Amino acid sequence: MTSIEPDHNQPPPHHFDDHPARLTTDSARQGPWGKRILYVLAGSVFGSIIIVGAAFLRLAAKADRASIDTNRIYRSKQEKQPVG
Numbered sequence: 001m002t003s004i005e006p007d008h009n010q011p012p013p014h015h016f017d018d019h020p021a022r023l024t025t026d027s028a029r030q031g032p033w034g035k036r037i038l039y040v041l042a043g044s045v046f047g048s049i050i051i052v053g054a055a056f057l058r059l060a061a062k063a064d065r066a067s068i069d070t071n072r073i074y075r076s077k078q079e080k081q082p083v084g
Helices: 035-080
Strands: none
Touching: none
């Protein structure tokens, strides 16, 4: 079994030097067929979702820690002030 997929290439359309080459939609080259390309696309989409989600959770955890630290500092300043 080879890892190269059939790409169904056709030769370029014939043309003469005095006329420009005309490329039609059925003679344009397209990529290879197969499910491997779909797997790569789906894997990259799901991978990017996981990476963005992990980055979001990490930033959310940092923001949560920052608010806790700020509240602790604020409470400690209130406790040190003399009453009265």
